[in-house]
Amino acid sequence: MSAVEEADILETAARWRREGRRVALATVVSTWGSSPRPPGSHLVVDENGRMRGSVSGGCIEGAVVQAAREVMQGGPPRLLEFGVSDEQAWEVGLACGGRVQVWVEAIT
Amino acid sequence: MKLEILEALLRARAEKRSICLIRRLDDGGVSLWVDGEVVAGAPLEPELAPLVAAALREDRSRAVDTPRGRVFLEVINPPLRLVIVGAVHIAQPLVPMARLVGFQPVVVDPRRAFATEERFPDVELVAEWPDEALRALDLDRRTAVVTLTHDPKLDDPALEVALRSPAFYVGALGSRRTHTKRIARLRASGLADEEIARIHAPVGLDIGAVSPAEIALAILAEIVATLRGAPIPRTQPATETSP
Numbered sequence: 001m002s003a004v005e006e007a008d009i010l011e012t013a014a015r016w017r018r019e020g021r022r023v024a025l026a027t028v029v030s031t032w033g034s035s036p037r038p039p040g041s042h043l044v045v046d047e048n049g050r051m052r053g054s055v056s057g058g059c060i061e062g063a064v065v066q067a068a069r070e071v072m073q074g075g076p077p078r079l080l081e082f083g084v085s086d087e088q089a090w091e092v093g094l095a096c097g098g099r100v101q102v103w104v105e106a107i108t
Numbered sequence: 109m110k111l112e113i114l115e116a117l118l119r120a121r122a123e124k125r126s127i128c129l130i131r132r133l134d135d136g137g138v139s140l141w142v143d144g145e146v147v148a149g150a151p152l153e154p155e156l157a158p159l160v161a162a163a164l165r166e167d168r169s170r171a172v173d174t175p176r177g178r179v180f181l182e183v184i185n186p187p188l189r190l191v192i193v194g195a196v197h198i199a200q201p202l203v204p205m206a207r208l209v210g211f212q213p214v215v216v217d218p219r220r221a222f223a224t225e226e227r228f229p230d231v232e233l234v235a236e237w238p239d240e241a242l243r244a245l246d247l248d249r250r251t252a253v254v255t256l257t258h259d260p261k262l263d264d265p266a267l268e269v270a271l272r273s274p275a276f277y278v279g280a281l282g283s284r285r286t287h288t289k290r291i292a293r294l295r296a297s298g299l300a301d302e303e304i305a306r307i308h309a310p311v312g313l314d315i316g317a318v319s320p321a322e323i324a325l326a327i328l329a330e331i332v333a334t335l336r337g338a339p340i341p342r343t344q345p346a347t348e349t350s351p
Binding site: 013018025029076077079101108 | 109133178184
């Protein structure tokens, strides 16, 4: 995804928040191995589970959205980690066999 | 992160500033760094400043481990642009290829028979004289410029503006012989040898390119190599025909 599209995700996060929705922003902060999205990739989620962007190309978004719901309800920001071995990666859906850390924070 | 910080970031991005969003993953603390200083959020720990500068220079977001914990440095540099002078056949594949690699393409050609929307759908077309067009485009250090017209009347004025700009890459299509003559003309018009030496010519990595799309690929590969600081072998000219 180009820088321009990434900017649109941040724009979307700001717009949704200005509209009064609860909003959480997930950001890839580290990757090991062949993770599909580089550090700085974003996923924005609102209180209804609507989302834009991606942090993994689709495989771990379910777990990230769950954490996003918790932080947007007032929970502290969280650092999530997925992957490790190929086998485990396959279980959470990270078929590429990489490892990825995702920061999830509310926009307040 | 507070909405005010996100909005300040979006404003700075619209102004094409160099931005680093600093998040402390131990306590969620946020600082917004714009053009060399913190403009919102927490003050920056002095030991982080050189790490922020390096991340911006390398244009790569990354997590760093500091004595006080893990910190994520999110780099948001101005968009990459590729200014293509000459709405010629090589420009046609170069436009979509550049876009795929993350560059915003702009095609400059005052010859309206070439610069048509039919030949170049969905791309910014500037049908002005290249020096005026390039001045108006305000070439920055995130811009690459390549001249493809084979016509000194069009290529030379573009090169004169590009070489005096902060553009990170300047390439010019044409054989070694063409380039030797070009150097003489640019010298005569007052450009310094160091400025002229910035021109990548013959343009493109040597991949034996023959077709317009292959030459476009060679050019784009050289632009990416320059952007990323990879060594560029310059032993052989890229294959190309030239009048």
